[in-house]
Amino acid sequence: MTDIKITITDRDGVAHEIDAPTDMNMNLMEVVRSYELAPEGTIGICGGMAMCASCQCYVESDHVLPEMSDDEQAMLAEAFHVEDNSRLGCQLHIHPEMDGLRVTLAPEE
């Protein structure tokens, strides 16, 4: 399998079911950028180093995702609009087990 289906709800509340490649070493933030689901300059500002929380998203499905690193936890401890199901898209690498994942982009800070 090289592509999986992911549903991403953008900041306007519109749900997009997209194909995400599992063989390109992409993370969720990069997928959002590649499909232009958020304006450039508003997501992945730090380049994907868990430094800005601009790619924060809420995980709506019950997929088992990789545990948070210290960097991700630290960033989410200081970010705004954080919920119990918040994750940083840049820290979620697209993996076959994520097939059917549903996420919603958090509001812009």
Next chain:
Amino acid sequence: MIKTDILIIGAGPTGLFTVFEAGLLKLKCHLIDALPQPGGQCSEIYPKKPIYDIPAFPEVLAGDLVDNLMKQIEPFQPGFTLGERAQTIDKQEDGSFIVTTNKGTKHHAPVVAIAGGLGSFEPRKPPIPNIASYEDIGVEYIIRDPELYRDKKVIIAGGGDSALDWSIFLADVASEVTLVHRRNEFRGALDSVEKVQELKNQGRIKLITPAEVVDVLGDAHVSGVTIKQGEDTFNEPCDHFIPLFGLAPKLGPIGDWGLEIEKNAIKVDNSLDYQTNIPGIYAIGDVNTYPGKLKLILCGFHEATLMCQSAYQRIFPDKRYVMKYTTVGGVTGFDGTKKEAPKAVVKAID
């Protein structure tokens, strides 16, 4: 007044390499950076992270890359204004520019190269609707002078190192310190977390968790904040509210310089020389944008190289310069050093 040929705003890898390329053209450079040391993000945020896409370096630590760049530009004796942020720019009648920092240091140059990367790191402001109207009248995002808080009631918000450290420090200065954090867990250094716990046990710090400040109260000065804890909302009086949520990259004052901005980056003419819409001001590296832009250090190096050729023509419109390879022309520093390939020995055989 500091005078130079090219004034570089931002001392990250792109800004530093600009010094080398300018030096080959006999142009002097001076760099301004808000951070206290050169290297930009590489030094400040990830000095120990390896970078794998620098040509000829299969792997190099970001901090080592900066060290090497500093060594490479040493012969060109750049000047540095560190720990100050470029605040304003004034175009002079002769087309040159005066850039003044937030601390009032003035710099004069015919060419300005903005190599500001992601921008300057500004305090992250919580999404409290009326907070902006209380800035500097009781809301401060950075503690500049702790004496401001002596014998005052202070509420700090945040859960990281700075929120913990300042809570500990101000416990000895303020009349009352309250720390509000969204979670029960704190992500700071263990020592600091334990110290806050100790101060809380002694009744010297009041802890409100898990909770958030949702409103600021007051008139001519802050008089309190509204705190939401679970389903409850209550007011807590204070003289100062200090949200400490770390730093986030922002374009900063450069965004007000009249430059054409697109997607939080400075638009440049990439078909020619990375010049902005204001002649004489260039933008290179991660801070610029153009069709097909890639935010990579190696692209910043390329942009710096082309920009310097254009800057030379702007400074010396009547001179012709022919690009030379360092293997041919060597490197002659402003400090009198010269590096060049050894000359071939020509000797007749009897």
